[in-house]
Amino acid sequence: MSVLVVGSIALDTVKTPAAEHTDLLGGSASYAAVSASFFAPVKLVGVVGDDFPRAHLDFLTHRKIDLSGLQQVEGKTFRWSGEYMVDMNTRETRSVELNVFEHFTPTLNASHNATPIVLLANIAPSLQSHVLDQMNRPQFTVADTMDLWINIARGDLEALLKRVDMLILNDGEARLFTGENNLIKAGHKIRSMGPHYVAIKKGEHGCLLFGENEFFSCPAFPLETIHDPTGAGDTFAGGLAGHLAANVTGAVTFADLRHAVVYGSVLASFNVEAFSLERLRSLQPAEITARYEAFRALSQFEGNK
Amino acid sequence: MSVLVVGSIALDTVKTPAAEHTDLLGGSASYAAVSASFFAPVKLVGVVGDDFPRAHLDFLTHRKIDLSGLQQVEGKTFRWSGEYMVDMNTRETRSVELNVFEHFTPTLNASHNATPIVLLANIAPSLQSHVLDQMNRPQFTVADTMDLWINIARGDLEALLKRVDMLILNDGEARLFTGENNLIKAGHKIRSMGPHYVAIKKGEHGCLLFGENEFFSCPAFPLETIHDPTGAGDTFAGGLAGHLAANVTGAVTFADLRHAVVYGSVLASFNVEAFSLERLRSLQPAEITARYEAFRALSQFEGNK
Numbered sequence: 079m080s081v082l083v084v085g086s087i088a089l090d091t092v093k094t095p096a097a098e099h100t101d102l103l104g105g106s107a108s109y110a111a112v113s114a115s116f117f118a119p120v121k122l123v124g125v126v127g128d129d130f131p132r133a134h135l136d137f138l139t140h141r142k143i144d145l146s147g148l149q150q151v152e153g154k155t156f157r158w159s160g161e162y163m164v165d166m167n168t169r170e171t172r173s174v175e176l177n178v179f180e181h182f183t184p185t186l187n188a189s190h191n192a193t194p195i196v197l198l199a200n201i202a203p204s205l206q207s208h209v210l211d212q213m214n215r216p217q218f219t220v221a222d223t224m225d226l227w228i229n230i231a232r233g234d235l236e237a238l239l240k241r242v243d244m245l246i247l248n249d250g251e252a253r254l255f256t257g258e259n260n261l262i263k264a265g266h267k268i269r270s271m272g273p274h275y276v277a278i279k280k281g282e283h284g285c286l287l288f289g290e291n292e293f294f295s296c297p298a299f300p301l302e303t304i305h306d307p308t309g310a311g312d313t314f315a316g317g318l319a320g321h322l323a324a325n326v327t328g329a330v331t332f333a334d335l336r337h338a339v340v341y342g343s344v345l346a347s348f349n350v351e352a353f354s355l356e357r358l359r360s361l362q363p364a365e366i367t368a369r370y371e372a373f374r375a376l377s378q379f380e381g382n383k
Numbered sequence: 384m385s386v387l388v389v390g391s392i393a394l395d396t397v398k399t400p401a402a403e404h405t406d407l408l409g410g411s412a413s414y415a416a417v418s419a420s421f422f423a424p425v426k427l428v429g430v431v432g433d434d435f436p437r438a439h440l441d442f443l444t445h446r447k448i449d450l451s452g453l454q455q456v457e458g459k460t461f462r463w464s465g466e467y468m469v470d471m472n473t474r475e476t477r478s479v480e481l482n483v484f485e486h487f488t489p490t491l492n493a494s495h496n497a498t499p500i501v502l503l504a505n506i507a508p509s510l511q512s513h514v515l516d517q518m519n520r521p522q523f524t525v526a527d528t529m530d531l532w533i534n535i536a537r538g539d540l541e542a543l544l545k546r547v548d549m550l551i552l553n554d555g556e557a558r559l560f561t562g563e564n565n566l567i568k569a570g571h572k573i574r575s576m577g578p579h580y581v582a583i584k585k586g587e588h589g590c591l592l593f594g595e596n597e598f599f600s601c602p603a604f605p606l607e608t609i610h611d612p613t614g615a616g617d618t619f620a621g622g623l624a625g626h627l628a629a630n631v632t633g634a635v636t637f638a639d640l641r642h643a644v645v646y647g648s649v650l651a652s653f654n655v656e657a658f659s660l661e662r663l664r665s666l667q668p669a670e671i672t673a674r675y676e677a678f679r680a681l682s683q684f685e686g687n688k
Contacts, residue, residue, distance in 0.1 A: 283588035295602035336684040379641040
């Protein structure tokens with residue numbers, strides 16, 4: 079099965095204590111689409127300006143991503159600039175230029191609206207809902223979000239939650255959204271707002287997956303150095319959705335989602351090893367398999383005497 | 384095999400946003416010994432004053448803990464008083480009265496110094512070393528510590544580390560001790576200071592276990608309400624040491640430690656469900672087995688289709 083990925087496409091400037099790079103391929107949909115492409119055919123819906131580098135388009139095409147839904151319009155591409163502090167956990171946004179993204183409306187064509195797995199990567203929840211308005215009964219719908227929308231578009235987000243199968247957000251966002259400090263309470267509370275499944279990402283502490291009377295705690299891969307955390311969450315969501323598309327035939331089960339969460343974590347753990355999407359550019363399927371085995375080894379405590 | 388537990392025995396006053404209780408059974412050795420007693424015979428070494436309630440002694444005896452190493456001396460028992468803030472993660476110490484603990488020297492008798500498993504629960508590292516001076520080649524030695532000793536007795540702690548098989552500490556203490564923000568780096572750095580194994584406790588995020596080229600990430604049990612976190616770390620250490628004593632015959636392997644860390648986490652997850660040691664007072668072996676199975680279910684992602 080294939081995955082439809084809708085979200086932002088950006089040119090990023092990222093500064094870390096070690097280095098600074100400009101005009102990197104960024105945006106939630108770029109990370110998610112490339113990550114998903116390691117598992118299943120991907121259709122990307124988004125917008126870029128006429129300044130968008132040919133090399134970035136070539137990379138997406140090389141990943142066999144269907145770009146028929148990519149609008150290229152007059153003007154400048156969405157730009158984001160951020161800086162990471164010494165601990166690599168604290169991030170400061172230095173500038174945001176919406177540019178062509180300001181008037182973006184995701185418009186699906188006939189080849190998009192029957193895609194079985196839909197990943198609504200991080201964009202305004204009203205746009206995420208607008209995508210669902212155009213879909214023809216997808217099999218499984220995953221939405222990602224961020225603190226910005228919780229703060230300025232809570233009503234839109236709550237409306238979206240009644241229409242998606244799964245919501246992905248990080249620990250700080252889950253606390254902000256629910257007012258619950260305890261993440262277990264927060265996960266259950268978000269489920270009660272609509273989605274059957276909720277994934278709460280905790281960075282270095284892994285990820286929690288909530289279902290009806292079911293729970294999974296996915297560890298994080300032990301990394302000594304994080305080169306660039308940008309896009310880790312989007313890469314996680316893309317790997318998760320891509321793995322579902324490749325491996326699920328009937329209804330999505332909690333066991334399917336456990337595997338998908340691990341594969342999402344595998345892809346995210348690679349992504350932070352280099353700037354932008356550089357690590358995924360060279361990533362080989364055998365490396366994914368090896369790291370999946372590493373996840374198994376580090377979380378296993380039975381049958382390993 | 385049996386476990387020798389050396390540490391503090393206290394009368395605690397604990398205030399949470401929900402309740403306040405006084406003269407509770409507390410101290411690192413009390414929690415650790417009771418926790419270990421669910422798995423193996425325990426010998427307790429510590430000191431109490433002449434005010435120590437008979438009921439607390441009866442409880443320890445009821446748990447079949449050997450109290451021949453418990454000194455009861457003239458004066459008042461060590462007292463600690465603390466208050467937890469609304470999030471139950473932040474704790475403020477309101478008062479500490481060392482009392483008879485101030486001049487405590489752990490003295491082992493002939494029945495103690497050949498105990499195969501030794502748990503040096505949290506006390507001054509110089510006293511922990513003094514215990515080892517009196518031991519006759521124990522099979523496995525575990526030490527717990529805290530921020531206080533890192534701050535005021537770093538030299539003693541470093542000397543101790545060269546003599547123990549395993550160190551247990553929490554995430555904040557690991558960062559304080561090593562100056563490393565990244566816990567993976569911190570774990571490796573502590574191992575390089577002596578102990579073959581290091582366990583870093585992360586509270587709601589579980590626990591990391593480091594060995595030579597081996598790593599285990601233990602999840603936390605998903606609890607919606609924490610009634611009293613006091614002693615969770617001591618209970619973890621006691622469950623771990625007790626499980627090793629009950630299940631290991633030859634040299635301790637990394638696989639043994641994975642299991643022991645899970646059982647330590649199981650016991651700690653029960654302990655925070657009520658004040659002081661109240662939950663362990665009623666805990667049944669079948670509940671331990673059931674929660675171990677729950678840990679398996681929540682961390683498993685293969686073979687569960």
